[in-house]
Amino acid sequence: MPALTARFAVLGPLVAEHPEPVVPGRRRERCLLGVLLLEAGTAVPVDRLLSLLWDDDPPPSARAALHSHVARLRTALGTPAVPALRLVRTSNGYLAEVDPELVDAFRFRALVERGRAERDPVGRAGVLREALALWRGPILAGDASDRLRDRVGGQLHELRLTATELMVDAELDRGRHAEITGELIILTAEHPTRERLxxxxxxxxxxxxxxxxxxxxxxxxxxxxxxxxxxxxxxxxxxxxxxxxxxxxxxxxxPAAAGESPLPMARPALLPPVVADFTGRGAEVERLRSALSAPAPGGALPVALITGPGGVGKSTLGLYVAHLLDSLFPDGVLHAGLGGVHPAPAEPAEVLGRFLNALGVTGGTVPSGLDERVDLYRSLLAGRRVLVVLDDARDLAQLRPLMPGSATCAVLVTSRRRLGGLAVAARVTLTVLGPDDAVRMLGRICGAARVDAEPAIAAEIAGRCGFLPLAIRVAGARLAVRAHWPLRRLAQRLSDEQLRLDELAVDDLAVRASFAASYRDLSAEGRRALRRLALLDAPDFAAWVAAPLLDVPYDRAEDLVDELVDTHLLETVGAFRYRFHDLIRLFARAHADEEDEPRERQDSVERALREWLTLAGAAAARLPYRLLSPMAETEGKGGVALSPAEVEELTGDPFAWLAGERAALVAAVRQAAAAGLSGVAWRLTSVSRDLFDQRDHNDEYLAAHRAALAVCEREDDRLGTAVIRYGLACRALADEEITLDRALRLAGSARAVFTAFGHPRAEVDTMVLVATLRRRLGDHVVAREMLEESAVRAARAGNAAAEAAAWRSLGVMHREQNRIEQARDCFTAALELAQRHGLPDVEAFAYRGLGVVHRESGDFAASQTAFEEALERYRRLGQDSGQAWALLDLGQLHTRRGDPRAGSALRRALAIFERGGLSAQHAIALRALGELRLAEDRPTDAVTHLLASLRMLRILHEPWGVALCLSALGAAHQLAGDHARARTAWVEAEQRFREVGNDSEAQRIAAQLAELPEPD
Incomplete structure (x- = not known):
């Protein structure tokens, strides 16, 4: 076989080394490369590729996408002088040209055929084991769907089972009956109906x-x-x-077939039995088995490490894998529990004494000193195939004397600590089970029939156990000995968080005791950090939060968080963020109640909440623009623990900071509200508003405002109530509950408070908002007076944002009333203010307004330029909803011009609005699509879109939108020949246009009505 300057593997996660590793960025490209490699040398028709890659449902664009995927793969594979793999276009498909020996699937088939032909059972077993070792997991693991995997890899999967059975036959032929039994027990569990096994x-x-x-x-x-x-x-x-x-x-x-089978005179077999309820962990099993069954690179000792929190199943997984590998180590298996988290962990000398006894060294021949025992132990294992399982290791000092010196052995270690200094061939960090595996495990313990009878309750129990294997095992054991209990009885008992850990104990199994062992192993400061961090309600958090909680410097806070991560009492999620397992959080909170004074706990949490306020304020101050923020001058300074330089470092990129903190910010507001800290709650909500708004985080925006409003009203915090009501009024129509009428009431009450408290900036900001809401409700006379007055007052006060917003809203009103030149003047004024004072959001909106003015004036080229200017600014801001508005504008312009790009732009806008849950925008996009179908002479489709839009706009009380929608709906009915429905729609449209002050549009509708045939 030639030297492998390139290597391709599909029997597990895709590997492509050509000669350097190639990692296609898209999942479908990885699947495509895998399919072509599986059928290397054979042309795969395009239709088959489309069917495989899109699960029999390729979209119209799939063929073009396939060609793009192939082009990107060719680029990724590069152009070495002698390419090991070429993707070739054939008359009807694509073909992978590659040396079959470079593809693991082809090597696997060849080795199986060699194994079949081998007459010597020892050689046959060795060749077949070499073939099976090529499998690292399911075919194209992590990329291919089950359907794709079955269609392209079904024969290989069956051949794998056949090879396994042939290998077992060979081992039986060579007389290794006892050695293969453990492996067969696991194989029959994995393939429970396979008769040959x-x-x-x-x-x-x-x-x-x-x-x-x-x-x-x-x-x-x-x-x-x-x-x-x-x-x-x-x-x-x-x-x-x-x-x-x-x-x-x-x-x-x-005997003749078996030949010579030299076995060691003393073969240790120290493994405890595998637990009967072992469930799931397929990928982890394959990874560990692969790491320990093959030689490590460079002749190193193969070592695999399983880490994770207490109760997650490290020891169970380790035993399962060790039994699976037993037959690969003919010289025996050693096992020791090292008691890493117990007060008196096992001493290496004691463990070595047991190992030497198992290896046949007994009595006075066992040396007394540690060094002498290490020397003898390593001498006995030299050149032998022994697996050493070291369970619950404390640290490297405990492990080092127990490591064999010979690379023919292998070591499997489990530990609650990360043991970063241990050189390993595979490191598996074990987490909780998936929901399905957790329920399956529960059924294996208490009875599958009971779980099948109450599947929803079983899932609830698994969830309340946090999907932690130990907790599920305890819950299942309690049910197993109480056969008369319905599952709902235990579910009810687990529903009380204060008593849950008490319920999760039976005989010598107890979740609390497992956590307590890890807790005792922490330093005193580490235990305090665990207790304080558990007091937070945030679903996850960054390390900085430990600084205010513990009132320690930031560097020390990071060290303490690392200590908790090292012992798996905290989980890492994403980059530098952490979270608790639910049960560990309950355990830590219980200890906080027992060990810390209530005042200490309250002060600790309040310091953390105020630090969130400081950081959110610093992040908001860096934004490219700010919303009308009425209480900017009263936002609290907040935190106490972080230095200005540390705040700068954390919030230098405000949106990167928000990406990690958005859920935590809402949780912090809610926690402040629950604690009665109304000032913290409303200030944190106010400074976070700009962050949420500019990334279209509508759910978080509204959730924070609702929580803050509740506490402000409860605590009679009038100023905070006004600020939050203002924020909610700004979100009119982002949430269906905040109708225009309700928003007007909220904004009006906020304005009264700002006036009474003497906050002129807040008052004028809110005045603009009230006027804008009145305009949208059709009260144009009052709205116009208020907007003109607020523009003057804002200019006098130097409030450029409010002044620009007033001109912007006036421009929209003039446009709705068909006063195009006045609208142009207003949008131009808003644009000049925005450019002068650095208000890119207002600038983008002004460009949109000017685009509409140009469109209505018939200057389509200038209109398109303005809309594209708006789209570019929204892209720079990273604001999805703004981009959708600009796309909607462009789509409507293209509709007017008969440009085929209209449909694409409108559909993209609609998709963004649907994703953001923005009801009013969704309705407007549907109306625009209806107008497009009308322009395309497709009245039936137009009516469908327009009726859906009209229903939503009526609910939202949008008179201008209703008028436009009715106008288009009448035209669609007329085009379809339904004059009666056209008349009904236009009669109401004429009335609506007059209500919003657009007499010219009302007259146009009246003229259309006059041309309709008289009803019979």
Whole structure:
């Protein structure tokens, strides 16, 4: 076989080294490369590729997308002098030109065929094990769907099972009955209805002297087959069972076939049994098995490490994998529990004494000193194949003396600590089970029938156990010994957070005790950090929050968080963010209640909330523009723990900071509200408003405002109530509950408070908002007077943002009333103010307004330029909703011009509005699509879109939008020949246009009505 300057692997996650690693960025490209590699040398038709990559439902654009994927793959693969892999276009598809020996799937097939042809059982077993070792997981793991994997890899999967069975036959032929039994137990569990594996296990058990176990397994397998398939075992398996019953001579191994099987005189077998309820962890098992079954690079000792919090199943997984690997280590398996989190962890000398005894060194021949024991231990293991399992390691000092010196051995370590200094071939950080595996595990313990009878309750129990295996095992054990309990009884008992940890204890299993061992292992400061961090309601948090909580410097806070992460009492999520497992949080809060004074806890949390206020304010101050923020001058200074330089470092990129903190900010507002800290709640909400708004985080914006409003009203905080009501009024129509009428009431009450408290800036800002809401409700006379007055007052006070907003709103009003030149003047004034004072959001809106003015004046080129200027500014701001508005404007312009780009622009806008849950914008986009269908002479489709838009606009009380929608709806009905419905729509449209003060549009509608045929 040539030297592998390139390598391609599909039997697991995709690997492509050509000769350097190639990592296609898109999942579908990785799947495409995998499919072509699986069928290397054969042209795969385009239609088959489309069907595979899009699961039989390719969109119209799929063919073009496929060609783009191929082009990107070719670029990624590069152009070495002698390319190992070329993607070639054929007459009807694509073909991967590659040396088959470079693709693991082809090497696997070749090795299996070699194994079939090998006559010597030792050689046959070795070749087949080499073939099976190429599998690192499911085909194209992490990229391919189950459907795709079944269609392209079904034959390979079956061949893998066949190779496994051939390998087992070879091991049985060479007389390794006892050694292969553990592996067969696991294989039959993974393939519970495969009869050949069942027969092999029965034969291995019988030849190992376990006659009764072989007969018992036949009965277990028969029951399993009946339950799963409603069938009985086949003829061959029944014959084997009968032969075992009568000790048939033909079952004895053939000594000649077995050949020589030199076994060590003292083969240690110290593994405890695998727990019966082991569930899931398929990817982790494959990774560990792969790391420990092959030599490590550079002749190093193969070491695998499983880390994770207490109760997550590290020891269980380690035992499962060790049993799976048992037959690969003919010289034995050593196992020791090191008690890493117990007050008196195991001493290395003591463990080595046990190991030496198991290796045949007994009595006075065991050395007394640690160094001498290490020397003898490593000498005995030199050149031998021994697996060493070291469970619950404390640190590297405990581990080092227990490491074999020979690379022929392998070591599997579990620990609650990360053990960063340990050189490993595989590091598996174990987390909780997935919801499905958690429920499945519960059923294995308490009975699958009970879980199947109450699946929703079973899922609730698993959730309240936090999907933690230990907690699920305890819950299942409690149910198992209380067969009369319905599952809902335990679910109810677990619903009380204060008592949940008490419920999760049975016999010698207790979740609290598992956590307590890790807690004792922390430093005193680490324990305090755990207690204080658990007081926060934030779903996740950054390390800085520990500084105000503990009143320590930032660097020290980071060290303490690292200590908690090292012991897996905190989980890492994303970059430099952390979270608690639910049960660990309950455990830590209980200790906080026991060990810390209430006042200490309250002060600690308040310091953290005020630090969030400081950071949010600093982030908001860096934004490219600010919303009308009526209380900017009263925003609190907040925090106490971080230096100005640290605040600068954390919030230098405000939106990057927001990406991590957005959920925590809402939780902080809610926690402040629950604690009665109205001032913190409303100030934090006020400074966060700009951050949420400019990234279209509408849910977070509204959630924070509602929580702050509740506490301000409860605490009779009039100023805070006014600020929050102002913020809610700004979101009119972003939430269907905040209608224009309600927003007007909110803004009006806020304005009265700002006037009474003597806040002129806030008053004029709110005056602009009130006037804008009145305009949208159709009260144009009052709105115009208020907007003109507020523009003058804002200019006098130097409030450029409010002045520009007033001109902007006046421009919209003039446009609605068809006063195009006045609208142009207003939008131009807003644009000049925005450019002079650095208000890019207002600038973008002014360009939109001017685009509409140009469109209505018939200057389509100038209109398009203005809309594109607006779109570019929204893109620079990263504001999705603004981009959608500009796309909507462009789509309407293209509709007017008959430009085929209209549909694409409008659909993109609609998708953004739908994703953001913005009801009013969604309705306007539907209206624009209806107008496009009308222009395309598709009245039926136009009516569908327009009716949907009209329903939403009526709910939202948008008179201008309703008028426009009715106008288009009448035209669609007329085009369809339905004059009666056209008349109904236009009659109301004429009335609505007059209500909003657009007489010219009302007259146009009246003229259209006059041209309709008289009703019969």
């Amino acid at each position: 069942a027969a092999q296990l029965m034969l291995a058990l019988y030849r190992s002297g376990r006659h009764a176990d072989a007969l018992q397994f036949f009965q277990t397998f028969s029951d399993r087959l009946a339950a799963a398939l409603g069938a009985d075992p086949g003829t061959e398996l029944r014959r084997l069972n009968t032969a075992i019953l009568r000790h048939a001579p033909e079952l004895r191994p053939d």
